[in-house]
Amino acid sequence: MHVVITGAAGFLGQRIANSLAERGTIGDNVGKQAPISGFTLIDVAAPQFAPPNSQTRIGDVSDARFLAEAVPAESTHVIHLAAVVSGQAEADFDLGMKINVDATRALVEHLASHERQPRFVFPSSVAVFGHAPPIIEDDTATLPISSYGAQKAMSELLINDMSRKGFIDGLSVRVPTVIVRPGKPNAAASSFASSIVREPMAGEEAICPVPTSLTMWVSSPESVCKNLIHAADLATDEIGFPRMINLPGLSVQITEIINAVERAGINTGLILHQNNPSIEAIVSTWPERKNTVRANELGFKGDLDIDSIVQEYQQYALNRPNA
Amino acid sequence: MHVVITGAAGFLGQRIANSLAERGTIGDNVGKQAPISGFTLIDVAAPQFAPPNSQTRIGDVSDARFLAEAVPAESTHVIHLAAVVSGQAEADFDLGMKINVDATRALVEHLASHERQPRFVFPSSVAVFGHAPPIIEDDTATLPISSYGAQKAMSELLINDMSRKGFIDGLSVRVPTVIVRPGKPNAAASSFASSIVREPMAGEEAICPVPTSLTMWVSSPESVCKNLIHAADLATDEIGFPRMINLPGLSVQITEIINAVERAGINTGLILHQNNPSIEAIVSTWPERKNTVRANELGFKGDLDIDSIVQEYQQYALNRPNA
Numbered sequence: 001m002h003v004v005i006t007g008a009a010g011f012l013g014q015r016i017a018n019s020l021a022e023r024g025t026i027g028d029n030v031g032k033q034a035p036i037s038g039f040t041l042i043d044v045a046a047p048q049f050a051p052p053n054s055q056t057r058i059g060d061v062s063d064a065r066f067l068a069e070a071v072p073a074e075s076t077h078v079i080h081l082a083a084v085v086s087g088q089a090e091a092d093f094d095l096g097m098k099i100n101v102d103a104t105r106a107l108v109e110h111l112a113s114h115e116r117q118p119r120f121v122f123p124s125s126v127a128v129f130g131h132a133p134p135i136i137e138d139d140t141a142t143l144p145i146s147s148y149g150a151q152k153a154m155s156e157l158l159i160n161d162m163s164r165k166g167f168i169d170g171l172s173v174r175v176p177t178v179i180v181r182p183g184k185p186n187a188a189a190s191s192f193a194s195s196i197v198r199e200p201m202a203g204e205e206a207i208c209p210v211p212t213s214l215t216m217w218v219s220s221p222e223s224v225c226k227n228l229i230h231a232a233d234l235a236t237d238e239i240g241f242p243r244m245i246n247l248p249g250l251s252v253q254i255t256e257i258i259n260a261v262e263r264a265g266i267n268t269g270l271i272l273h274q275n276n277p278s279i280e281a282i283v284s285t286w287p288e289r290k291n292t293v294r295a296n297e298l299g300f301k302g303d304l305d306i307d308s309i310v311q312e313y314q315q316y317a318l319n320r321p322n323a
Numbered sequence: 324m325h326v327v328i329t330g331a332a333g334f335l336g337q338r339i340a341n342s343l344a345e346r347g348t349i350g351d352n353v354g355k356q357a358p359i360s361g362f363t364l365i366d367v368a369a370p371q372f373a374p375p376n377s378q379t380r381i382g383d384v385s386d387a388r389f390l391a392e393a394v395p396a397e398s399t400h401v402i403h404l405a406a407v408v409s410g411q412a413e414a415d416f417d418l419g420m421k422i423n424v425d426a427t428r429a430l431v432e433h434l435a436s437h438e439r440q441p442r443f444v445f446p447s448s449v450a451v452f453g454h455a456p457p458i459i460e461d462d463t464a465t466l467p468i469s470s471y472g473a474q475k476a477m478s479e480l481l482i483n484d485m486s487r488k489g490f491i492d493g494l495s496v497r498v499p500t501v502i503v504r505p506g507k508p509n510a511a512a513s514s515f516a517s518s519i520v521r522e523p524m525a526g527e528e529a530i531c532p533v534p535t536s537l538t539m540w541v542s543s544p545e546s547v548c549k550n551l552i553h554a555a556d557l558a559t560d561e562i563g564f565p566r567m568i569n570l571p572g573l574s575v576q577i578t579e580i581i582n583a584v585e586r587a588g589i590n591t592g593l594i595l596h597q598n599n600p601s602i603e604a605i606v607s608t609w610p611e612r613k614n615t616v617r618a619n620e621l622g623f624k625g626d627l628d629i630d631s632i633v634q635e636y637q638q639y640a641l642n643r644p645n646a
Contacts, residue, residue: 093485093488093490130565131462131564131565133462139454139456139463139464139466140462140464141462141463141464141465142464142465142480143462143483143565143567144480144483144484145487145564146484147484147488150480150481150483150484151484153480154477154480154481157465157467157473157476157477157480158473158477160466160467160473161467161470161473161474162416164468165416165470167416241454241468242453242454242466244466
């Protein structure tokens with residue numbers, strides 16, 4: 001088995017590479033675990049962590065020629081994390097299209113030319129929903145109100161159809177808002193949801209740009225990584241169609257996140273409330289809650305509660321004081 | 324007002340050009356009719372009919388440079404009929420992507436560069452539905468089981484998002500299966516639904532490749548043309564979001580079509596029943612019925628009954644014996 005990870009230098013990419021390298025195996029698409037013989041890590045910058053049996057390829061995933069050369073013919077699994085995040089895709093429409101649509105298409109079209117059709121794991125997003133009922137069901141329509149969501153939904157359709165045609169063996173998993181992301185704030189519209197935990201924990205101020213009554217559908221990095229690996233592990237026959245799945249998550253109000261930070265012994269006075277209409281305009285269109293029947297049946301798992309999510313990050317930050 | 328029609332040499336394009344030229348006006352996007360000063364007709368072949376105040380541009384809509392040169396800056400309305408039909412898109416995935424996705428994108432990206440954002444009317448299809456409940460509601464998810472449907476659904480998402488961003492003023496209308504198309508059978512999987520009326524009426528044999536129990540969501544050419552023109556006429560504010568709308572139609576069993584042909588005095592013994600699994604595989608995933616609340620509210624109209632559809636074609640064929 002040969003595993004390709006794009007966006008491999010990112011924090012999800014790093015965790016997934018680490019987990020898979022530790023485990024040493026991955027699903028063989030008929031339901032058994034098989035040894036991983038090698039990894040290809042792709043990103044625009046070199047990843048800090050790279051498993052011993054890996055090669056790193058530095059380049060732009062929207063460059064079809066680079067991809068064709070970087071993604072080996074023996075690839076059995078491709079986890080395509082490279083993306084332009086929501087805030088950036090909204091600010092720069094063309095860049096979002098280039099990375100979130102064109103690069104994804106170039107990659108799957110390249111994989112379709114391979115003799116063996118690899119499992120293609122595509123992290124889609126809650127943002128594919130916009131015009132939507134309060135509770136998202138497995139068959140709720142994707143009517144996004146953000147360019148990020150529209151681009152992810154377009155790529156989902158392509159991956160679904162190319163999988164139906166047998167060109168690839170793809171699966172789009174709609175990832176909840178990930179909290180708590182380590183590191184610095186990024187251009188994701190949801191970046192604040194990590195900041196309001198992470199920054200106070202480091203003794204720094206954080207801005208909460210949305211009303212505390214806002215409810216979000218969230219997941220811890222640990223759960224998201226496990227679910228992305230589970231998407232790579234699943235037997236093809238088990239998945240069925242359509243090839244887009246809402247991942248489990250937790251429905252939490254911003255107030256509940258702040259209360260959990262308080263309960264973890266952190267000074268929530270460091271959280272400053274400054275409304276930002278452009279962030280609220282994007283995030284408020286995302287779903288508050290999902291009824292993830294199919295994902296649950298397929299063995300995807302969510303988090304226990306918001307306290308365990310805050311504690312997971314607290315533990316992580318203790319172990320990596322520079323993270 | 325300047326109206327651009329792509330696929331203008333096709334039978335819908337010809338009818339729409341004719342209707343608009345006769346009427347001489349089109350909606351000005353704030354709810355009033357305004358005079359049409361010119362037309363640009365685009366197709367790979369010269370259209371038979373061209374209004375006096377029109378220019379014809381022969382070329383490939385997937386060629387962005389041709390489009391940029393052919394679509395004038397003063398365009399106020401673009402009706403984008405050029406497409407690869409369902410059977411052909413299923414047989415040639417790359418060609419379907421090139422015309423149904425890439426050409427549509429090249430066109431809307433060109434329009435986005437104009438100073439005034441034109442109304443962009445995009446005929447989408449029942450085929451965007453595949454995995455779907457028996458009755459399609461306005462907010463039913465687009466989970467196609469055909470490449471044609473996937474490609475139309477991808478373009479819908481792009482048009483919706485670019486309209487939300489104010490780059491274009493787009494509207495995708497999901498057209499039912501059009502019966503009765505004049506002329507020869509084409510590569511649309513639904514082509515037979517016209518053949519079983521048209522060919523017996525001309526004293527020729529037609530093949531029905533699906534079980535007569537199959538139910539389809541259909542519309543006459545007359546209704547479809549009127550609805551596409553209505554989509555061009557509608558005031559922008561009236562449309563709202565999302566910018567995809569299920570058009571009204573009739574839910575008819577193949578048996579009912581054949582009975583209507585019989586009632587019109589045609590020899591239905593000319594209809595030969597020869598099952599074709601690849602056609603059935605596509606058509607049977609399309610919806611049987613839609614509850615088109617939003618379209619009805621916006622003034623789109625369907626047909627009275629299957630007999631009036633058959634009679635409409637009978638009248639047409641009488642007037643144009645060579646059609």
